[in-house]
Amino acid sequence: MMQFYWKDRTTDLSIQEEILKLKSELLEQLKRDVDETFKGLLSDEDHLDGQVGNGHSSFSSVIKSKGREKGELPDKVFTTRRSVLTDLFEIDHIKTIYHMFAAILIVFSLNTLVYDLIDTGTLNLNFELISSGLGKLPKVMYLWVLMMGSTLVVIYPGFYYWATNRTPGPFRLLDWGALCIYVVYQITFLVWPVMYVYDNALPAGSTVIITTEQLRLMMKTHAFVRENITRVLGYKKSDDSHGDTLCPDFSKYLYFLFAPTLVYRDNYPRTATIRWNYVVSNFGQTIACLFYTYYIFERFCIPVFRNFNHEHVTPKKLLLSAFGCMMPGTLVLFIAFFAILHSWLNAFAEMLRFGDRLFYSDWWNSTSFSNYYRTWNIVVHDWLYTYIYKDCYKLLGSRNRTVSMTLVFLISAIFHEYVLIVSFNFFYPVLFVMFMGAGFAFMFLNKGVSRGWNVFLWVSLFIGNGLLMCLYSMEWYARQNCPVTNDNFLDYFIPRSWFCGN
Structure with missing residues (x-):
């Protein structure tokens, strides 16, 4: 009996020693991996501090350095991964927010139908704004x-x-x-x-x-x-x-x-199969976002500005209209982000078996505008960094980083405004002024990590989107309701909303 006891005891001790040894080896390996990861992050952060387009965030290693020669900037390296935010939508809390937005869409739909039924006695289901806008x-x-x-x-x-x-x-x-x-x-x-x-x-x-x-x-x-x-x-x-x-x-x-990328490579990571149900789901979400935008404009924008006249440009009316547009303007921002950067790009990525799906990162958690610009639209950001900032950096030298960054902002602001100018058929560069004014100046604000800075960012986004929706809507309806006072060429550049009713 004693012999078997000691034999069993010896076996138990041996197993425990093996377990402790394995634990020690795993901890040591984990420590080495963590050290190497943080060394790489710190090295890249030191190398890229203050630059536009470095692509760093707590969620990704989108850009890695291929060399450490003086003046060399890292290239975007494509890795096999799903979009971080695609994974985040598997989290219950994120899914709940998604369900809340779906519920709001249903409420908007019912609100519009009930309003039309009570106001006109009929159901208005012709979606005139969509049919005319996409004619x-x-x-x-x-x-x-x-x-x-x-x-x-x-x-x-x-x-x-x-x-x-x-x-x-x-x-x-x-x-x-x-x-x-x-x-x-x-x-x-x-x-x-x-x-x-x-x-x-x-x-x-x-x-x-x-x-x-x-x-x-x-x-x-x-x-x-x-x-x-x-x-x-x-x-x-x-x-x-x-x-x-x-x-x-x-x-x-x-x-x-x-492919849903703007950075050219001969080869990209590819997924093994195509989930067609996922493709259909994303295209369905894109269509739903189109109707979501329709209801927002139908309920919040058109009733306010449809009968535009000179009273709207008084300080009192302008202030009330701007604050009234802040919530719907920010909702449009969310919807455009979700429809294009999530649903549309993920649908094409799935059809093409495109493996690198980090189209955006956790921009809503940003505590600085510099991080917001890097994480809001990584697809365009990578192009600006790779083909504008890096080339300017090489031509102008490392001492002129601010000039390179300014050129990136200038080019981005010009082409954002270009889309609005051509689409609206008038020159009213509100977005350009805000982009190159407050948007650029906020880049140099404190880059702290406190929640207060995140609140400041959100307040700025609410105010900015409210002003954009308000001012462009006023000018759009002024062009429809106010008579032409100048010849065609000058009228294109002079805001008609400023002089409507004079």
Whole structure:
């Protein structure tokens, strides 16, 4: 008995020792992994502190450094992962917020139906605002096909010809000619759709589709050329084994044109299967967001500004209208964010089996505007960082980071305002002034982590969105209700809401 007892006792001690040994090894490995992770984060943060577009957040390692030479900036590295926020929607608390927004949509729908039934005695189900705003869709599709076709038959064949026929060495006549053709093409691509929009009098919603697709394709083509031009210019005769890879295959270029990213790579992480129910669900959510926006404008915007007159521009009326627009304006911001950056991009990512789905991060938790700008729209942010900030940084040097950052903000503000100018058919640069004014100045505010700064950010967003919705709505309805007082050219630039009724 004693012998078996000691044998069992010895066995138990042996098992305990093995467990303790395994525990020690696991803790040591975990410690090494954590140390390496934080070393990388701290190194990248030191290297990128104060820069626009570094892409750091507590949720991602979107950008990693490939080298540590002086003046070198890190590139975006694509990793196989789902969008962080796609995962967050599996959390009960986030799902509850999602259900609350769905409930609000139902209430908006019932509110509108009941109001129409009581006020007019009939149900108004024609959705006139949507049908008029998205009118002339055949013309929109025709122009989109032409834009996509020109991107396919001009950019890739032209780049392929230049890449395979140039002589290795310094810039020559063929290089300058190719550069001039590329610049002329981009200018033509910017001007030609605008002329088409005005000639065909496309409504505002349809024009938004055209201008955003126009900018998307311009950014795509620039990314493709910019990424591959260094490969061609760096090619030497001794690199004959790499001569056939100077221009990527057309299939890679075609995939990039539809992939939900603006940073070109020859290969992206891919998922194994396509969940078609997930695709249908996301497209359904996009359509639901369209009707959500309709109800917001129908209930909060149109009744206030439909009968616009000069009384609206008095300080009292302006203040009341601005505060009345803060909540619906911020709701539109949420809806646009969810519809485009979550539902639309995830649907295309799923169809294309695109693996890198970090389209945005936890921007709502930001305690500084610099972090908000980096995490609100990572897709556009990565393009601005990779192809604008980095190139300006290399040209101007590390001592001129502020200049590079200012150029990034300026270009972003111009093209945001460009979409509104072309869509609304008048020049009223409220967004540009706010973007380059308060928006840019807030970049240099305290970058603390207290909740107070997050509250300040949200208050600023509420006020900013309220002013944008208020001022643009006033000008839109002033253009419909107030007579023209100037010739056509000047009237395009002079705000009619300022002088309506005078």
